[in-house]
């Protein structure tokens with residue numbers, strides 16, 4: 190047998206009236222404080238708890254550890270270029286000809302989008318060592334190509350000169366120079 | 381349904397969990413405008429496409445291994461050795477394309493018939509969020525087979541973040557989990573690619589909740605005035621949606637069985653090589669117009685911003701379109717500009733597929749300019765200056781008098 194049900198009471202907005210009492214002004218102030226304090230402390234706690242979930246995406250210790258390589262330059266003849274892999278990216282090592290060096294040095298700084306003299310981009314003029322990653326969106330530019338006879342990026346058409354400086358196209362910066370040292374005349378350590 | 385609900389045990393169950401009356405309310409006796417045309421089929425088709433992606437995706441996940449050393453080979457193994465693996469993978473890869481086809485048609489339906497206008501703004505926004513989530517899902521899925529296109533798409537798109545001032549570089553390294561796109565990137569994309577479709581399913585729930593609250597719009601774009609304007613969802617629209625699903629599956633099957641690689645790119649059958657970019661990289665067809673916008677602006681940050689805004693401005697559409705008349709059927713000027721916009725977006729797609737050289741650069745810039753001009757300048761002006769044709773008094777009246785405009789009627793019944 191179904192019990193006869195009494196219709197629940199509703200307030201003017203149509204919400205159910207439940208077993209509450211109307212707080213007085215003094216209580217309201219105290220409750221507001223408690224609400225704000227509770228929400229505030231919870232937010233701070235949530236922030237701290239969120240950090241590990243964000244930080245776990247950073248490069249891990251083993252990834253960071255793989256940071257240097259040693260390259261033997263003796264087989265690279267003048268005018269040749271080799272590509273080595275460093276930190277998962279291509280690094281171009283180019284044995285530049287005298288003409289290429291001259292072309293790289295004979296440039297008016299005002300013509301450059303990212304002005305930098307060739308001398309600041311090399312330790313030894315004949316060895317140009319750069320990260321082979323287009324500064325636009327990361328494709329690998331092709332050597333001995335483009336309007337400046339340096340590198341050309343096929344993805345969206347960036348032209349780099351024989352110093353790897355951006356001359357034309359959407360890339361904003363020159364090709365990057367990694368940290369490196371020559372340990373002897375034919376050995377370089379990158380990273 | 382009423383008879384069924386009178387059965388004792390059915391009533392007993394429904395009083396405890398009203399799932400049957402809920403279904404009845406939303407899918408059976410649900411009142412729908414009587415004049416919906418075939419453009420209203422694409423919502424249910426998008427739902428079907430999502431189900432196909434989830435079912436085939438779960439199957440692929442049972443055979444795929446997310447590691448740079450094995451991902452490519454595991455996909456090839458799915459194609460060659462796993463029974464019906466080729467079917468699952470082709471259905472999943474082509475399913476993504478078909479998902480975008482039906483969703484784009486669904487969005488253009490909204491643009492034509494003014495579905496974004498009051499009271500359906502929130503419904504429209506949720507739809508746009510679903511579109512963004514789909515794009516993220518498809519992008520990360522495309523990375524998984526770890527072919528050349530996978531790798532370079534991942535590189536170029538994640539590098540877009542580096543355009544942001546100050547935090548850009550750090551953000552990219554964080555997304556990669558290293559110094560370049562590599563194993564950590566592949567594995568996290570796999571986890572997210574698995575998760576996002578279920579987020580999309582949740583968003584679809586909200587989308588339908590908003591829809592059933594405001595009720596469907598209709599090709600005449602006028603409000604419903606009473607019971608004479610409605611018909612029951614079942615059997616009228618269940619059968620119409622089922623017919624649409626049959627048509628969809630036929631076209632899908634043609635691609636699946638006769639041209640399964642037509643929409644893909646052959647370079648993705650070459651394993652990823654971080655030292656060599658393919659000569660001509662292009663995204664999947666469904667991203668081409670956005671890619672064209674990215675390349676149209678000759679600045680790194682500018683291009684990235686324009687691409688984001690191309691979808692961003694659609695959120696403001698309810699206010700950019702100043703006309704109170706919803707349906708293009710009654711808007712002679714707007715209708716012209718709608719079709720010009722459609723052509724403009726197709727042109728952008730063609731530009732996106734071509735190398736940025738010669739005339740293509742200019743065409744891409746003009747088409748990009750037109751896209752933004754359409755939404756930011758023309759749309760508000762048309763609303764002010766256009767004189768709409770008179771609206772019918774009610775759906776029932778227009779339908780029964782036989783004087784619906786052709787553009788509102790096409791394929792209605």
Ligand code: HEM
Pocket residue numbers: 430433434435436437438439440441444455469472473476479514517518519521522523524525573574576577578580644
């Ligand atoms: C919104 C729905 C989805 C979209 C748009 C989508 C899209 C894609 C795309 C474009 C690919 C690359 C296809 C190729 O060229 O091989 C892919 C691959 C993959 N997806 Fe999905 N997907 C979706 C849902 C799912 C779900 C729910 C799962 C699993 C739970 C999944 C698992 C996979 C796996 C394992 C691969 C790699 C195998 C392969 O490349 O064929 N996907 N997805």
Ligand code: FES
Pocket residue numbers: 323324325326327328342343344345346347358359360
């Ligand atoms: S990635 Fe080199 S030009 Fe865009």
